[in-house]
Amino acid sequence: MNDTRRDVLRKNFSQIVGERNCTVGKEALTEFSTDTSRFTQAPVIVARPGNTQEIAEIVRFCRREGLPIVARGAGTGTTGGAVPCNNGVVMDLSRLNRILDIDPRRRIAVVEPAVLNDDLRRAAEKSNLTYPPDPASSDKSTLGGNVAENAGGLHCVKYGVTRDFLLGSEVMTMAGEIIRTGELHAGRQDIDIDLTPLWSASEGTLVVFTKLALKLIPCVSQFVLLLVRFGSLEQAAETVSDIIRARVMPSALEFMDEGTLDALSSYTGEPRRSDVGALLLIELDGAYERQVAEQKREVIEICKRQRSISIESATDPAQQEKLWRARRNVSPSLKAIAPIKINEDVVTPRSKIPELVNRIKEIGSFYQLRIVTFGHAGDGNVHVNIMIQESEYSRAKKAADQIFQAAIDLNGVISGEHGIGLAKKNRWMQDQSEPVLTLHRNIKQALDPDWLLNPGKIFDND
Numbered sequence: 091m092n093d094t095r096r097d098v099l100r101k102n103f104s105q106i107v108g109e110r111n112c113t114v115g116k117e118a119l120t121e122f123s124t125d126t127s128r129f130t131q132a133p134v135i136v137a138r139p140g141n142t143q144e145i146a147e148i149v150r151f152c153r154r155e156g157l158p159i160v161a162r163g164a165g166t167g168t169t170g171g172a173v174p175c176n177n178g179v180v181m182d183l184s185r186l187n188r189i190l191d192i193d194p195r196r197r198i199a200v201v202e203p204a205v206l207n208d209d210l211r212r213a214a215e216k217s218n219l220t221y222p223p224d225p226a227s228s229d230k231s232t233l234g235g236n237v238a239e240n241a242g243g244l245h246c247v248k249y250g251v252t253r254d255f256l257l258g259s260e261v262m263t264m265a266g267e268i269i270r271t272g273e274l275h276a277g278r279q280d281i282d283i284d285l286t287p288l289w290s291a292s293e294g295t296l297v298v299f300t301k302l303a304l305k306l307i308p309c310v311s312q313f314v315l316l317l318v319r320f321g322s323l324e325q326a327a328e329t330v331s332d333i334i335r336a337r338v339m340p341s342a343l344e345f346m347d348e349g350t351l352d353a354l355s356s357y358t359g360e361p362r363r364s365d366v367g368a369l370l371l372i373e374l375d376g377a378y379e380r381q382v383a384e385q386k387r388e389v390i391e392i393c394k395r396q397r398s399i400s401i402e403s404a405t406d407p408a409q410q411e412k413l414w415r416a417r418r419n420v421s422p423s424l425k426a427i428a429p430i431k432i433n434e435d436v437v438t439p440r441s442k443i444p445e446l447v448n449r450i451k452e453i454g455s456f457y458q459l460r461i462v463t464f465g466h467a468g469d470g471n472v473h474v475n476i477m478i479q480e481s482e483y484s485r486a487k488k489a490a491d492q493i494f495q496a497a498i499d500l501n502g503v504i505s506g507e508h509g510i511g512l513a514k515k516n517r518w519m520q521d522q523s524e525p526v527l528t529l530h531r532n533i534k535q536a537l538d539p540d541w542l543l544n545p546g547k548i549f550d551n552d
């Protein structure tokens with residue numbers, strides 16, 4: 091795009107959002123050209139609307155001018171979802187960051203889309219309520235981005251993912267029209283088709299969220315955390331199945347494989363016991379001490395039956411924090427292994443985790459790549475980290491594709507929480523049946539007839 095055209099656009103957008111909420115400078119554009127993936131494309135302009143009216147005007151202007159547009163939260167996405175394709179406009183929603191209402195009686199929060207995940211939780215806690223979906227990016231990522239990606243986290247095994255907490259929405263279509271659904275829709279809702287879940291996980295391709303109504307639940311006060319070491323991942327996986335079969339539902343249930351334990355050991359300097367092949371972190375919560383103590387007794391029995399090597403238990407917050415540190419140290423410990431981490435998240439039925447991890451090991455040795463896995467054992471979400479040098483990138487992509495295939499072969503899926511975006515688009519399209527793809531395209535076409543809203547993400551139009 092030439093400078094004259096860019097200048098005209100700057101004037102047009104300045105009229106809508108004000109000059110200081112418009113960015114055309116090279117440095118600022120670079121910041122908005124990517125998320126945390128490797129994809130990058132510079133936007134033609136970044137506009138920061140301050141209210142719904144300005145969003146409507148931006149959308150109508152882009153539609154008139156045939157300009158692609160992408161809504162952006164905090165840019166923490168890992169699959170290129172917020173990357174502006176085809177000379178697009180970035181609509182940075184960071185100014186829409188107000189918590190509009192917390193209704194303790196109905197346990198509902200109404201928020202603007204750029205409220206940070208942690209900020210809602212902190213605000214809800216003042217009313218003794220909480221918002222459970224907790225992606226590891228909760229201090230940075232926005233609730234709009236969370237809904238668009240259907241984000242999950244540590245505590246989703248018990249409480250559910252973002253979609254389970256979305257009660258209603260106010261959204262802008264590419265026609266510049268507002269639609270209110272669920273809790274934000276006035277009047278009776280039980281006779282309508284429920285549109286609210288339609289936009290969840292739509293990765294900004296269908297509508298722009300302008301308000302969200304989210305479910306809150308009462309806080310619980312009792313927690314126990316167990317750190318359990320096993321000789322093998324098979325034993326750890328059997329333990330997970332036994333725990334769930336016993337109808338104990340941990341509030342977090344994380345696993346780490348031996349590659350992750352090696353990385354942690356190099357990072358912390360604490361040697362890994364050679365007989366330890368896997369680790370589980372099991373958090374139990376509840377409203378009453380007795381109830382949690384009973385769950386703990388049952389879980390410890392199950393772990394022992396599966397011949398756990400050691401069990402550490404923490405009841406007070408300081409001790410728990412010490413045990414959680416193992417999990418928090420995973421990310422920095424991986425950074426110390428190699429400069430580049432290709433981070434995929436695949437899902438498989440819980441019982442198949444060991445089989446998947448073994449397949450991943452084989453793929454790693456075939457391509458001579460170091461791959462470590464950890465993740466949410468309770469819901470079968472395996473975080474696969476391919477640790478590479480730049481020169482190994484194309485080999486790593488081939489390995490990633492085989493890992494997706496392995497997950498599918500085991501009745502799993504190619505993404506648990508991180509979405510499809512640009513990163514997994516080809517693979518996702520390849521795995522869909524023609525009727526499913528056509529239906530997705532028809533829904534997109536109905537809401538965005540010119541395919542201008544976040545084009546090129548999840549699926550293409552041909």
Ligand SMILES: Cc1cc2nc3c(=O)[nH]c(=O)nc-3n(C[C@H](O)[C@H](O)[C@H](O)COP(=O)(O)OP(=O)(O)OC[C@H]3O[C@@H](n4cnc5c(N)ncnc54)[C@H](O)[C@@H]3O)c2cc1C
Nearest residue numbers: 163164165166167171226232234235238241242294299507
């Ligand atoms: C260190 C780290 C840890 C992470 N851990 C997790 C994790 O545990 N679980 C997990 O699920 N993810 C995780 N992620 C991925 C990422 O944080 C989530 O996908 C998050 O939901 C993205 O939110 P965001 O505000 O950064 O959105 P962005 O990256 O800005 O955007 C993501 C997508 O949402 C769309 N979008 C944003 N706002 C709106 C809106 N108002 N209306 C319509 N569409 C919109 C964008 O167009 C884009 O397609 C992690 C990322 C990092 C960097």
